Amino acid sequence: MSRRTRGNDSSSVSGPNSALTEFLKEQGISAETIRQRHLARLRAETPDTAASEPETREASDEVEASEDELEIRIAARRKRRARGDAYTDSEDEDEYNSDEVAKKFGEVDQCVTCDKDFTLTVYSRYVENGYLCEKCNEKAKVKERNAKKNQLLARKKRQKLATALLDKQDLSRMPKLQDMCISLISEHIDQVEMLGDIGAINMSKISRILLKNRRLNDVTASLFLEPGLRELEFWDCSKVSSDALQRIPAFCPQLEKVTLSMCGQFHNANLQYFASNLRKLTHITLHGPFLISDVAWQEFFETVGSRLKGFHISNTHRFTSDSMITLLEHCPNLEELTLTRLDGLNSSEVYELIPHYLTKLRHLEISYPQNEDLITDDLLINILSINGEHIEFLNLDCCTALTDRFLTEGLRVFAPNLKSLSLKFLDQISDEGMIALFEQWDANPGLLSVNLQKCVNLTSAGLVFLLNHSGKTLVELNVNSVYGTEKLFFEDYLRSTALPLLTHLDIGFVRSVDDLVVEIIGNTCPKLALLEVYGNNRVTRKTRIREGLKLIGRQSDTI
């Protein structure tokens, strides 16, 4: 404990030390200085025996040198020092040692840095070429302390940058005045009565910061409600009560698009009021509305009817097959549909009704179904055959029953306008399917976004065909955990194929990725801004990162 009380200068982590060691270190005495001193003394007393010691190479060197030569060297050193020349070499070290030969404690010596005479004591510090006087020793100690402090600061800064990197922020850029104000306002949001005319972008920025810090509550939520508002996004409503949610349609009757995430307090009565009061509502996104009952859903769809164009729902077990049937019957104009993690929706017959009712789908997400057998190749092929012409966005994450057949007989035939495709965790998709889909798929001009995370059956062979087809248009690509991606694919294929628009690439857990691959990717993708390399432990500190490219997930960044 005693060393901890001494204060901040010894704050770096080190192994266990005795109090004596710590004290000696403070005084500038180390095992090395003691050894040097001992050797010097030995040499002074019995030069011949010192010469025979095998471990003291320096000592033997200098004793071999003749007395005359020694004197010449000393003179040369004095001259050099007088000129202020900082130059030293191994010869110097030898010579200094020989200089100190005669010195003992209590004698007067010349300090090696300030050239002043001082009395040599047991506390005098020995640096590489001689002793320091008391003053210089103090200075050296301060210098060391500062160096340590700087090192700590630098490490802290590196850590800060690394954390910012994980948030995909750029700390090196100058912060904008707006952003500074916004973070300040968010801190003191409880004291704000009205936000005023700060612009829609700033408004949503503030709301997002609040949401990120989980500060959205009844009071802060009402700051964002304006009569003319057309779009509202509350990404975290967990602290917003049912009463406050009721205020949304009352204050903002013009709303067209509403997004409420984590809306566990969203009540049947709320949904009813939304339906009756928001006459222009066309898109609604609800994450986790688990209080809404089956009956309330049915009433909602009956009221909203053909107005509804986008319906996104996830994480509720109360949305059942009956609710789904009502949705299909009453909302024929749906263009966007998301059904994610709905454990109440467990009838394959209901899913099979989708192609019978919905014909205008542009955006379709059916992911994480209750049971993988609910979503089959045939179902998807049916849906695509009806809606294929419009479909631009397709997300089928974790519908693990899907196979290559859906790619070849569904997508390839019916989806010429597809732009975004997400097939996370589809472990039955193989290279053959990818090749059959993408080989000369001229009907489709190219995909913008592809997610193949954990499609563990895929290898480089399939990816080559994907990139041959969509390489020119791809903006986002995720091949996280596509283990079969070989290094050769990056080295040979990617080196020669430019991906001109790619801005976001995730190649995490692809073990073949190393420093060289990161470099190659940086060169062939001129617009790439974000590269994720989580779990690629062969990407090291040494890799050269192109300017403008952000590398996330490198192990060495956080250590």
Added chain:
Amino acid sequence: MSVAESPYVTLISSDNHRFIIDREAAMVSSTLKNSFSYDFEENATNSIKLHEIHGTLLEKVVEYLYYNLKYQNRVEEVPEFNIPTSMALELLMAADYLDV
């Protein structure tokens, strides 16, 4: 660009305070940059009247312009820019307008 370009420009606040600042500093704001880069009246007179921004706010904005100019290319630790809490909202509106 017609007249010889003065190295200084004048920003006038709503309560008629005049802030004469380096042209370079004004260029940090893209709104000001646009006003001073084309053949507008602002460019001829080298001054711009900001009807919406009060003097105290404008002073802070000017402080930021110089702060940005001074530190934008520094690698080492940049000192924090101090904003009084009471001013934050109004300053945000001004900053939004000036795009800084």
